[in-house]
Amino acid sequence: SAVISQKPSRDICQRGTSLTIQCQVDSQVTMMFWYRQQPGQSLTLIATANQGSEATYESGFVIDKFPISRPNLTFSTLTVSNMSPEDSSIYLCSVQTSGSPTGELFFGEGSRLTVL
Amino acid sequence: QQPVQSPQAVILREGEDAVINCSSSKALYSVHWYRQKHGEAPVFLMILLKGGEQKGHEKISASFNEKKQQSSLYLTASQLSYSGTYFCGTEVGGSYIPTFGRGTSLIVHP
Numbered sequence: 001s002a003v004i005s006q007k008p009s010r011d012i013c014q015r016g017t018s019l020t021i022q023c024q025v026d027s028q029v030t031m032m033f034w035y036r037q038q039p040g041q042s043l044t045l046i047a048t049a050n051q052g053s054e055a056t057y058e059s060g061f062v063i064d065k066f067p068i069s070r071p072n073l074t075f076s077t078l079t080v081s082n083m084s085p086e087d088s089s090i091y092l093c094s095v096q097t098s099g100s101p102t103g104e105l106f107f108g109e110g111s112r113l114t115v116l
Numbered sequence: 117q118q119p120v121q122s123p124q125a126v127i128l129r130e131g132e133d134a135v136i137n138c139s140s141s142k143a144l145y146s147v148h149w150y151r152q153k154h155g156e157a158p159v160f161l162m163i164l165l166k167g168g169e170q171k172g173h174e175k176i177s178a179s180f181n182e183k184k185q186q187s188s189l190y191l192t193a194s195q196l197s198y199s200g201t202y203f204c205g206t207e208v209g210g211s212y213i214p215t216f217g218r219g220t221s222l223i224v225h226p
Contacts, residue, residue: 004157031213033213041218041219042118042203042216042217042218042219043158043203043205043216044216045213045215048213092157092158096212101163102163102212103146103148103163103207103212103214104160104163105148105150105158105160105214106160107157107158107159108157109156109157110157
């Protein structure tokens, strides 16, 4: 299993500002991802965070809007840049670990962002 | 491409059974099932790989029909603790990174 700590758990932000979300994992991580979950909606993959290199973004998500860093195996940050009300969402860090069944994802509790 | 889940919502009494379906327009390599309780993180239930297998987890089991590109999640003798939103995730290329459906809300009443 894995324990994932995300900070902040929630925040209220002003339009046009940026916010950085941190994700720290307590286990050996093989893969690390960032998901977005809009109210009442599905889990949408934003990007795969790659250690020491640029993240791999899914269609519809770009680095300028969602810069991601992963300086080591167990830590990553996601920045939501130049926020608008449409960015109000829950952002979840997710990992696959070396000790878990193939494909099992562990999720953090999420960071709930409200943009005014 | 996002899989299609049905039904969107299910309301049950304790002890009743439910089936949640997940279908894809593409040939699947794996199907993943997760449950998310309100305000909590999604929790892994099981993964099924192509090969038409069926898996079980307590009173929750699932099947994967590779030919029909479908999976079904079976909840038998539902308990209050089964309430939550169930997501199926599908993956086509062996990466094990799923694309999730819109979810099925399951409410179990006493």
